[in-house]
Amino acid sequence: MSRMSDSMRNMASSWMLKSREPEFQEMAEYTKTFREKMLALESTSDKIAKDRFGEHTVILLLIRTSM
Numbered sequence: 001m002s003r004m005s006d007s008m009r010n011m012a013s014s015w016m017l018k019s020r021e022p023e024f025q026e027m028a029e030y031t032k033t034f035r036e037k038m039l040a041l042e043s044t045s046d047k048i049a050k051d052r053f054g055e056h057t058v059i060l061l062l063i064r065t066s067m
Helices: 002-017 022-066
Strands: none
């Protein structure tokens, strides 16, 4: 997935070096912003999942030790 992302980024940057129509520039900015927001959401959801998984592990340990 990472290599594909890097490859697409490289292709996009080479296209961005060429002058493009304003509509293309708008769409490029939109997709860049969208990508950044999706990465932020992914990061946040990973942190939430870690927190929840960590809580469940602690709860299970407490239950096991109390028995």
